[in-house]
Amino acid sequence: MPEIEIRANIFSAFLAGTDTTANLFSFVTYYVSHYPEVKQKMLAEIDSIFPPNSSFQLTHNDLSKLKYCEAIIKEADRVCPVANLLGRYPTEPIEVGGYQWPAGTMFHFDLANLHRHKDYWPNPETFDPDRFFLDNENESYLDVKDDDLIKDENNQKEDRKVEQKYSFIMFGGGYRICPGRKLAMTELLSLMVYIFGKYDIELIDMEAPLKTKSSIITYCQQLMVKIKPRNQ
Numbered sequence: 001m002p003e004i005e006i007r008a009n010i011f012s013a014f015l016a017g018t019d020t021t022a023n024l025f026s027f028v029t030y031y032v033s034h035y036p037e038v039k040q041k042m043l044a045e046i047d048s049i050f051p052p053n054s055s056f057q058l059t060h061n062d063l064s065k066l067k068y069c070e071a072i073i074k075e076a077d078r079v080c081p082v083a084n085l086l087g088r089y090p091t092e093p094i095e096v097g098g099y100q101w102p103a104g105t106m107f108h109f110d111l112a113n114l115h116r117h118k119d120y121w122p123n124p125e126t127f128d129p130d131r132f133f134l135d136n137e138n139e140s141y142l143d144v145k146d147d148d149l150i151k152d153e154n155n156q157k158e159d160r161k162v163e164q165k166y167s168f169i170m171f172g173g174g175y176r177i178c179p180g181r182k183l184a185m186t187e188l189l190s191l192m193v194y195i196f197g198k199y200d201i202e203l204i205d206m207e208a209p210l211k212t213k214s215s216i217i218t219y220c221q222q223l224m225v226k227i228k229p230r231n232q
């Protein structure tokens with residue numbers, strides 16, 4: 001492998017594997033602290049599986065029971081997508097949006113607007129993890145199934161399931177879907193158990209908006225919080 005490719009791979013492993021997860025955890029912290037009813041429901045779920053003041057082992061099986069926490073992570077990324085720059089280029093001429101495009105045209109996906117599109121999301125501006133929680137039994141955002149891929153490849157846009165799936169593309173989709181998605185979810189859920197399970201986190205200023213800046217990813221510029229051990 002040429003040196004430039006080795007460097008590019010190391011760079012993307014750092015950027016893709018650490019900055020995404022770290023910044024999304026900041027967004028989760030902001031939203032959880034901003035919505036007391038969400039925080040309460042989250043703590044009830046964490047405490048029911050990882051009882052406070054008990055010595056527990058973090059197992060994959062127990063983490064996978066944290067369906068509401070998973071919904072919070074997805075909802076935080078829906079309203080504030082940490083990976084916002086997603087590109088594709090066609091290898092052959094293609095028609096998109098009623099226009100003909102030559103092979104090699106670079107298309108960028110506008111994740112922030114897609115994740116808030118009113119055709120797919122009722123009350124898109126509202127932070128509401130229940131939209132993922134109540135749906136959790138049927139959803140499969142993290143596991144793209146082969147039959148969906150085949151249908152999508154053939155561009156069968158009438159397939160409503162595929163269309164709905166791709167209205168939320170936190171981890172991208174298709175053959176280039178994020179290979180670290182399960183690790184990312186495991187890391188984020190573990191952090192939620194260890195941090196929110198043990199500490200009470202409050203925003204210094206409940207009125208302050210989430211301060212972010214976007215480049216290749218959206219990162220948290222500042223998050224002022226007060227941390228103290230939880231009273232259990």
Ligand code: HEM
Nearest residue numbers: 016017020021024083170171172173176177178179180184
């Ligand atoms: C919350 C955390 C994360 C988010 C939101 C995220 C999101 C994404 C997105 C949107 C893509 C583009 C997918 C596409 O083009 O369809 C991607 C690609 C990628 N991600 Fe992640 N990611 C996260 C964590 C991770 C972690 C933990 C790793 C590795 C340890 C990782 C490794 C990668 C790599 C290597 C690619 C490029 C894949 C390719 O081009 O084939 N990501 N990620």
